[in-house]
Amino acid sequence: MTTHLPTADAQDPESSARTSRLRAALLAAAFTADGLLDLLGAPAYAALARSETVPALRATRGGGPLETLVRLFLLQRPVPEARAAAVLPVADCLADGWLVRDGDELRATVDVRPYAGPDGQDWWIVSDLGCAVGGAGGIQGAAGVDRSQLVLGVGGASTTLAGITARRPVARALDLGTGSGVQALHAAQHATRVTATDLNPRALRIAALTLALSGAGPAELREGSLFEPVGEETYDLIVSNPPFVISPGARLTYRDGGMGGDDLCRTLVQQAAAHLSDGGYCQLLANWQHVAGEDWQDRLRSWVPRGCDAWIVQREVQDITQYAELWLRDGGDHRAAPEEYAARYDAWLDEFEARGTKAVGFGWITLRKSGAENPSITLEEWPHPVEQPLGDAVLGHFARQDYLRATDDAALLAARFKLAGEVVQEQVGLPGAEDPEHVVLRQSRGMRRATKVDTVGAGFAGVCDGSLPAGRILDAIAQLVGEDPVLLRDRTPASIRTLVEQGFLEPVD
Numbered sequence: 001m002t003t004h005l006p007t008a009d010a011q012d013p014e015s016s017a018r019t020s021r022l023r024a025a026l027l028a029a030a031f032t033a034d035g036l037l038d039l040l041g042a043p044a045y046a047a048l049a050r051s052e053t054v055p056a057l058r059a060t061r062g063g064g065p066l067e068t069l070v071r072l073f074l075l076q077r078p079v080p081e082a083r084a085a086a087v088l089p090v091a092d093c094l095a096d097g098w099l100v101r102d103g104d105e106l107r108a109t110v111d112v113r114p115y116a117g118p119d120g121q122d123w124w125i126v127s128d129l130g131c132a133v134g135g136a137g138g139i140q141g142a143a144g145v146d147r148s149q150l151v152l153g154v155g156g157a158s159t160t161l162a163g164i165t166a167r168r169p170v171a172r173a174l175d176l177g178t179g180s181g182v183q184a185l186h187a188a189q190h191a192t193r194v195t196a197t198d199l200n201p202r203a204l205r206i207a208a209l210t211l212a213l214s215g216a217g218p219a220e221l222r223e224g225s226l227f228e229p230v231g232e233e234t235y236d237l238i239v240s241n242p243p244f245v246i247s248p249g250a251r252l253t254y255r256d257g258g259m260g261g262d263d264l265c266r267t268l269v270q271q272a273a274a275h276l277s278d279g280g281y282c283q284l285l286a287n288w289q290h291v292a293g294e295d296w297q298d299r300l301r302s303w304v305p306r307g308c309d310a311w312i313v314q315r316e317v318q319d320i321t322q323y324a325e326l327w328l329r330d331g332g333d334h335r336a337a338p339e340e341y342a343a344r345y346d347a348w349l350d351e352f353e354a355r356g357t358k359a360v361g362f363g364w365i366t367l368r369k370s371g372a373e374n375p376s377i378t379l380e381e382w383p384h385p386v387e388q389p390l391g392d393a394v395l396g397h398f399a400r401q402d403y404l405r406a407t408d409d410a411a412l413l414a415a416r417f418k419l420a421g422e423v424v425q426e427q428v429g430l431p432g433a434e435d436p437e438h439v440v441l442r443q444s445r446g447m448r449r450a451t452k453v454d455t456v457g458a459g460f461a462g463v464c465d466g467s468l469p470a471g472r473i474l475d476a477i478a479q480l481v482g483e484d485p486v487l488l489r490d491r492t493p494a495s496i497r498t499l500v501e502q503g504f505l506e507p508v509d
């Protein structure tokens, strides 16, 4: 049986009214993230997020309204028409193709998954059946859909990007490679106009369904590769969770960019500058090759376009075997015949060998179009847990870079600083020892950074309450520890800069 996508059309008032009635029915039955958690309980809810349906099937045997919706839209089970009619405007759903008849029963044509917005909004993400979580390997039921064109729901990468995106009000936002439309949906909350592009026309139709069902304004949907569909247009915010997987061939549009190695991510970064308005941000997730004889930081630095500041965080590095296995499983190749699996694995390793690739880095890239002659380019490895959302931390990073760029050492010593609210001090040393071996300042929020400081650094940070200039504090410390104040003033600005750069100290003015 071939599955067609729903035809709901936000431009057509009648179809739009039908979508509103469907949304009202979903809400009335508590088909929301909270409602699901209540119905399924934490273990079955978490299992569903891992693509495991058995616990949720057991929890929805009762046939109540919410159970019916879970079975239809999340578990791809047909339900008797009378039961569907008790909870949904069935005629509307049939008219727009959300449901189709299957013998005496009705079944859904797409996965519709409750998704909580950042301010508690009840949203729904539409995707292909069986593709709401995980990759194409988990697919069970999208009969008639060309596998290469499958549209996935929200995965870990989607929520990571949504979390790190700077959410300031902007005029124009671009979601490049929109897929289910999740990033466009977030952007619609703080951008006056949202453009969403995708190479896959099915994705654009599905993104339109996500936006309409979630009650967001429509986005301008444009089909095409990378920046091709937007011509010369510029944006205040560009977000992209692109098909970053480095693979031996383009088989799955949602993940394989179809360009060699990490060329798709590089092209995206290099071309972004021409599509950013002044002060605009481009935020994307990317994978990059670690090539023998080359520092990954040099590789990434060479990607950053002129006129842009950049903050690049490498979150994880996988060796090529782990990487190949991850994506072989994602595509379901581990279920193929052993020889076929081995041939695919071999092809992956051949590709890496040909490119001299030893490992693959995964991380976040943020560009800001500053036009600065000496752009600030920060590359770092930070594999530790962070506290999302980090959108404000991203804005804070660039604001601090601006401050440090404009403040020489004399001005730094004349400035006053405050210790950031969420910083604690840890002392590390042998039990019973009078003095610690070293002191660590640790943030309990945001990037959750930790940095080693000496006793002067710890004393300085502890006294920073915004009332005294940094130089005066150093003079007092010098007296206390019997050090020459001139020397101390001379050697400390570098450490103050690090503490400011990493967000431990905030300039007061």
Ligand SMILES: C[S@@+](CC[C@H](N)C(=O)[O-])C[C@H]1O[C@@H](n2cnc3c(N)ncnc32)[C@H](O)[C@@H]1O
Pocket: 153, 154, 155, 157, 158, 161, 176, 177, 178, 179, 180, 181, 182, 183, 197, 198, 199, 200, 203, 224, 225, 226, 241, 242, 243, 244, 253, 254, 255, 256, 257
């Ligand atoms: C990893 S999915 C991301 C989907 C969604 N934005 C999210 O965050 O969950 C990548 C998307 O990029 C699209 N895509 C693939 N190649 C592309 C290209 N050359 N240009 C634009 N989009 C592309 C895929 O169809 C897919 O929808």
